Amino acid sequence: MLKSKVAVQVVSSGILQDDVIMLGEAYLKQWKIPQGQPLTLKFGALRQPVKVVPVEKFDGMRIGQSLARRMGLYASTTLRIQYRSETSILALGPLIGVLISRDDPGMKERPFGSITMFCKELVDACAVQGAHVYFFTPDHITGNSNTVEGWVYSGGWRKTAVPAPDVVNNRLTSRKLENKPSVQHFIKEVKSRHNTAVFNEKFLDKPEVFEALVKDSAVVKYLPESHVLRNFTMLKSMCSKYPSVFLKPVRGSLGKGIIRISRAENESFHAFYTTDGGTRRQNFSSLLKLFSSISGKMKTVRYQIQQGLYLIDNGGRPVDFRALVQKNEAGIWKVTSIVARTAGSHHFVSNLARGGTLSTVREAVAKSNLTSVTGTETANRLNRAALEIAKGIDTHIPAHFGELGIDLAVDTGGRVWLLEVNSKPSKNDNTPLQDQKIRPSVRNMIRYSRHLAEF
Structure with missing residues (x-):
């Protein structure tokens, strides 16, 4: 079996110049690396001409401090190694860049706020798997697509220039940031110039998901009837078909702005609104009056109208399920976890932000x-649905995804329904860390990155 990981030691630049690396003899023999001939060391977008000096009875690699700094390495580490004889490239990696929304350099211990622990967990998981990770924001992107300013961890968080990565995991939580011309230009450039793989490329809007999946015969059975709400006629049609309907902001998250509409007696209707303090109810003597009250909101918020479902509940509190589905080291979708979420009292949505458990x-x-x-x-039914939906997204939406949060529900007859798909599943510090162990979801993200970078 080929030695695929190498312990990289950083030594003084006085001992080793940038164009020389020292490598244990076993690696040269196994990978058939030629001695004394010029090779190219590759690390992300970095290309450095080097000569390899063999070292007897040494099981590792030594590089000079100056070269290590250009690689964004501040201490000895373990990386994966690969020699490609047809191009004379000695590759180290994978180098993973995680694109996040914001940083706060003044907060040395928590520069990334509520996702700092997740970022450190990724660093620890990379150390185990032989990868290197850094974190960068849209503000760190320069006009040069060869390097970015990124945060690395070496005894503490520090900012440094790093090569453009082999793999970008887009964890931007704002459409505004994602659509910035500098971000879109950077993603396009690193893909074309450095063959960088970018996953979770974009946000998913609710109608986009439902319109794509309705074409899929394996998935259509999970879809409640859904449309973009355009006018009163559509509201009237859906309310005559179903005892209750939901209006969901097309670009909403965390259960914000959802309205449930239920038929009452004598042609009257109830509207239930999600608020931080619980559910607020408003009564309307006619559907037209209800529509008039929300038509003002419709000028700024696009709504998806969705068939109401008779979901299972726990003492009157609705229950739904969040499946985390990720691609594995072979690029195949697998369910990492499914948790049940029970709505808080006085709420009809189950989000943890609104008191769900x-x-x-x-x-x-x-x-x-x-x-x-x-x-x-x-x-078993939820597992099967989550996998079929993830495959459907891959087939029918032209973008690259490596992980998806899929919200599912079960009705009182046991049938599974799709509520929504989230391409940026939450990584906040309030996700339980089990005794400081690295969670499977974090390990899987690195395995998939290794698959993409061919390490």
């Missing part, structure tokens, strides 16, 4: 009013 699928089903299907069978 987490549990396992089996626990939630056992406590719910679902009697026709077991917790195990429900978990």
Whole structure:
């Protein structure tokens, strides 16, 4: 078996110049690396002509401090190694860049706010797998696509110039930032110039997802009837078809701005609004009056109107499920986790930001009013739905995704329904870290990055 990881030691520049690296003899033999001939060392976008000096009875690589700094390395580390004889390229990596929304250099311990712990977890997971990761924001992108200013971790967080990476994980949480010309230009440039793979390239709007998936015969059974709400006629049609409907902001998240409309007696209607303090109800004597009250909002917010479902609940509190689906080291979708989310009291959405609570699928089903299907069978159905939906997104939406948060629901008959798909699943510090262990979701992100960078 080829030695695929190498311990990289950083030594004084007085001992080693940038154009010389020292490598244990075992690596030269295994990878058939020629001695004394000029090679190119590759690390992300960095290309450095080097000569390799073999070292007897040494199981590692030594590079000079000056070269290490240009690579964004401040201490000895372990990286994956690969020699490509047809191009005489000795590649180290993978170099992973995580594009995040903001940083605060003044906060030395928590420069990335609520996702700092997740970022450190990625650093630790890379150390185990032989990868190197840095973090950068749209403000760090310069006109030069060969390098960016990024945050690396070496005994503490520090900012330094780093080569453009082999893989970019786009974790921007704002469409405004993602659509900045500098960000779009950078992504286009690194793809074309450095063959960088970029995943989770873009946000998904609710109608885009439903319009794409309705074409997929394997997935259509999970889709409640949904349309972009354009006029009163559409609202009237949906309200005559279903006892309740949901209006969801096309670009909403965290359960914000959702309105539930229910038919009452004598042609009157109730509208329920999500607020931070709970659900607010308003009564309307006619559907037209209700429409008039929301038509002002429709000038600034596009809504998706969706069939209301009779979901399972726990003591009157609705239950839904969040599946995290990720591509693995072979580039194949796998379900990493599925958790049940029970709405907080006085809420009809289950988001944790609104007092929802987490549990396992089996626990939630056992406590719910679902009697026709077991917790195990429900978990299997959710698993199957999540995978089919992820594959459907890949097939029908022209963008590259490596992980998706898929919100699912189960009705009182045990049928699984899709609520929405999130291409930027949350990584906040309030996600439980189990005894400082590296979570499977973090390990999987690096495995998929290795697959993309061919390490």
